[in-house]
Amino acid sequence: xxxxxxxxxKNFSAKRVLNGISFEVKKGEIFSLIxxxxxxxxxxxxxxxxxxxxxxxxIEIFDEPFNEKLKEKIAVMNENRRVFRRFTGGDYVKIWSxxxxxWNDEIFSNFAIHYKFDLSQRVETYSIGMKTIFYIxxxxxxxxxxxxxxxxxxxxDPLIRxxxxxxISDYANEERKTILISSHEIYELEEISTSFGIIKEGKxxxxxxxxxxxxxxxxxxxxxxVSQSEIVGFVGNEILVKTNKDIxxxxxxxxxxIGYLGGKEEFTPFK
Amino acid sequence: MNKVEVYFIKTLKERAxxxxxxxxxxxxxxxxxxxxxIFLMITLVLLPRDMCNGKFNIMMELPLSRKDxxxxxxxxxxxxxxxxxxxxxxxxxxxITPSPWSIGYGLLSTLTFSTAYFGIAVLSASFGFGNFGVPxxxxxxxxxLGSIRxxxxxxxxxISPIYQENITVALIFALSLLMISYFIFERKGKxx
Numbered sequence: 001x002x003x004x005x006x007x008x009x010k011n012f013s014a015k016r017v018l019n020g021i022s023f024e025v026k027k028g029e030i031f032s033l034i035x036x037x038x039x040x041x042x043x044x045x046x047x048x049x050x051x052x053x054x055x056x057x058x059i060e061i062f063d064e065p066f067n068e069k070l071k072e073k074i075a076v077m078n079e080n081r082r083v084f085r086r087f088t089g090g091d092y093v094k095i096w097s098x099x100x101x102x103w104n105d106e107i108f109s110n111f112a113i114h115y116k117f118d119l120s121q122r123v124e125t126y127s128i129g130m131k132t133i134f135y136i137x138x139x140x141x142x143x144x145x146x147x148x149x150x151x152x153x154x155x156x157d158p159l160i161r162x163x164x165x166x167x168i169s170d171y172a173n174e175e176r177k178t179i180l181i182s183s184h185e186i187y188e189l190e191e192i193s194t195s196f197g198i199i200k201e202g203k204x205x206x207x208x209x210x211x212x213x214x215x216x217x218x219x220x221x222x223x224x225x226v227s228q229s230e231i232v233g234f235v236g237n238e239i240l241v242k243t244n245k246d247i248x249x250x251x252x253x254x255x256x257x258i259g260y261l262g263g264k265e266e267f268t269p270f271k
Numbered sequence: 272m273n274k275v276e277v278y279f280i281k282t283l284k285e286r287a288x289x290x291x292x293x294x295x296x297x298x299x300x301x302x303x304x305x306x307x308x309i310f311l312m313i314t315l316v317l318l319p320r321d322m323c324n325g326k327f328n329i330m331m332e333l334p335l336s337r338k339d340x341x342x343x344x345x346x347x348x349x350x351x352x353x354x355x356x357x358x359x360x361x362x363x364x365x366x367i368t369p370s371p372w373s374i375g376y377g378l379l380s381t382l383t384f385s386t387a388y389f390g391i392a393v394l395s396a397s398f399g400f401g402n403f404g405v406p407x408x409x410x411x412x413x414x415x416l417g418s419i420r421x422x423x424x425x426x427x428x429x430i431s432p433i434y435q436e437n438i439t440v441a442l443i444f445a446l447s448l449l450m451i452s453y454f455i456f457e458r459k460g461k462x463x
Contacts, residue, residue, distance in 0.1 A: 051331035053458070068336030076332040084329060085285045095280060098273040099334045 001063060002027050002146055002178040003048060008057035010043055017043050019202035020057070025180060025195070030172045032189040033182045034257055035199035041182040042079050044199065045148050048180065049076050061146065072101060075144035079151050079182075081131040089119035092138060102143025111137030128155040136164060140171060147171075147179045153188055165192050190253035198260045206260050213256055217241065220248035233259040274335055278343035285326070286316045290351070297355035300363050302377070306384045306433065309352045310410060313385070318344035319392035319402035337457050345389055345449070352385045353378060380435055383445045387432035390448030397452070397459050 003025040010018040018040050025031040033041045046052040048059060050068055059066040062073065083092075089112075097103040112119065115133050126134060132155050139147050152168065153161045169192045172179050183189055189196065190210065197207040208216075219238045220226060229243035240251055240259030251259070283290065293316070296308045313319065318340060321327040330340050360374055369377075388406065395405040416427050417434040428436040435441040 049332065050336075051328055068338070071334035071336070074334070078329070078332055082325060082329050084281055084326065086287070087281075087284055091280065091284060095277045095333070098277055 001025070001060065002029070003031075003180060004058075004060040004063075005044070005048065006058040006060075008044065008047055008059065009055045010040075010047060010052060011055045016055075017202055018047070018054075018057075021199070021202070021204050022057075023197045023204050023207050025178055027178055028172060028176045029194045030168065030179045030181065030192050032193040032196040033180070033199055034184065034186065034189060034196055036184060036261060039199045040202040041199055042150055045076075045150055045180065045182055049074050049148055072099070073145045074148060075100070075139040075142035075146075076148045077132075077135040077139050077150060077152060079154075081128060081135060081155075083123045083131065085124060087123050088121060089117050089123055089134065092123060092134070093119065096138050096142060100142040100144060104141050104143050108137055108141035111141070129157065129160070132156055133160065133164070136167070140167070145177060147177060149179060150182045151185075152181060152183070153185060154183075161188070168192055186254045186257050198257060200261055206256075210253060214250055214253065216244060217251050217256055217259070218243055218245070218248040219251045219255060219259075224248065231264060233261075233263040235259045235262070274339040275343045275346060277333070277335070278330075278340065279347060281326075281330070282316065282344075282347055290316055294351060294355050297352065298359045298362070300359045302380065305352075305356065305381065309348075309381065309385050310388055310406070312351060313348060313389050313392050314403045314406055317348055317389070317392075319389075319396040319406070322393075322396040323402045341393070341453055341456055345386075348385050348389055349382070352381055356381055376438065379438055379442065383435055383438065383442045384432045386442075386449045387445035390445070390450075390452035393452040393456050394448075397455050 001024055003023075005024070006022050008018050008021040009016065021040070021044055023031070033044060035041050043052065047054045048061070048066075050066060050071060061070050064070070093108060097105070111117070111133070115130070115137070117130075117134060117137070123131065123134060132152070136149075136152060139149065149168070153164055156164060165188055168179060168181075171177055181189070181193070193210055195207070195209045196213070197204045199205070217232070218229075218241050219235060220241060221238055224247070226241055226243070226247065229241040229245060229247070232240040232242055234240070235251070235255045235258050238248075240255065241248070290312070293308050293312050297305055299305065318327070321330065327340065356378060360369060360377070363369060388410070391409050392402060392406040396402050410433075413431055413433050417425065417431040419425055428434040429440045430437075430444040432441060432445055
């Protein structure tokens with residue numbers, strides 16, 4: 001197991017942000033952590049790569065309890081694309097190549113040429129989209145076994161977004177690297193994820209393989225009778241149920257996520 | 272070694288201007304001025320500042336541990352506080368020849384002050400009290416408490432990082448502050 005998180009808890013002062021997160025990621029998987037803003041995705045990732053100390057629970061990376069020596073095998077792209085002041089692209093390449101023993105200059109150069117990075121320019125002056133691409137280039141060239149990408153396609157135009165998704169997918173499939181993604185872009189995640197966890201209010205409410213999740217859920221109309229099925233939540237005028245019975249219709253990945261996140265309570269502001 | 276180098280590259284790049292000015296000012300062969308400029312370096316250039324402006328979080332995204340960052344920052348402080356002083360001594364020796372004892376004592380005083388206030392500033396930042404305000408109040412309180420004398424006596428002056436009346440005791444006190452700050456920093460880090 002590449003990542004194993006068990007009953008992870010995190011408090012900020014008296015406020016509990018993570019309330020018993022558990023999930024597992026196998027080697028070569030692209031695991032997506034999906035949830036609304038403020039659900040605890042970024043906090044979970046920060047605990048996994050050791051930026052935050054958990055209040056409770058257990059984190060294992062590469063089958064051993066998390067320790068800071070393992071960080072050489074983990075490459076991180078942060079959510080806000082924060083960068084060091086006055087650092088040029090070249091400075092970043094220098095420090096990443098010093099810190100990652102498996103750094104691959106050729107991969108970075110391929111990105112640099114394709115996306116026309118100006119390595120003499122300060123990274124803080126790059127556009128937000130360019131910073132995202134630059135971070136993606138750094139993480140892929142790091143040679144790390146586990147990539148943690150927080151909102152990797154945010155701020156990218158549709159063409160580059162599609163290209164980046166393909167690169168992420170190829171990287172995991174061809175290089176057998178594990179990628180942990182946090183995002184709320186449900187459409188994109190379906191394209192590349194092998195498994196996913198839905199996070200809501202600091203808890204993983206559902207975790208599964210994408211194909212198995214689709215096979216084990218059905219969408220039925222509101223007046224349809226169901227038995228031996230677990231009602232998950234509303235998706236528009238339909239109800240998402242977890243069942244193996246051949247009823248209703250198969251849901252899309254997006255509908256499964258909406259069903260779990262929306263739950264059984266409908267929001268009716270005009271009633 | 273790479274990790275220390277990365278910290279040096281990062282700090283030299285980000286704070287080049289301020290660092291250059293402070294290094295030049297640290298050439299002034301006067302202890303009071305020197306400790307003030309070292310105080311500015313600790314609070315405005317090094318780890319306590321990184322903990323408060325989010326740069327520490329960026330470092331934590333890299334393969335650096337809290338231990339690496341803490342000790343690299345401390346080594347940086349020692350290099351940039353003691354080297355200018357040594358250069359200052361070599362200039363001074365053109366006009367007067369300082370005794371090896373006075374040079375050694377001077378360097379030890381700088382080490383004691385730097386160590387104590389690095390610990391204080393890291394503690395302040397770890398508990399969310401900021402990198403400058405609280406350490407500055409401590410500096411003022413240190414100066415004030417050390418200046419009071421009761422019948423010619425003031426035990427606090429012995430351990431005071433500013434007055435260092437007993438250099439050995441003051442150094443032990445400074446090292447204790449450094450170790451306490453390290454353990455709290457290791458356990459707590461920055462909670463932001």
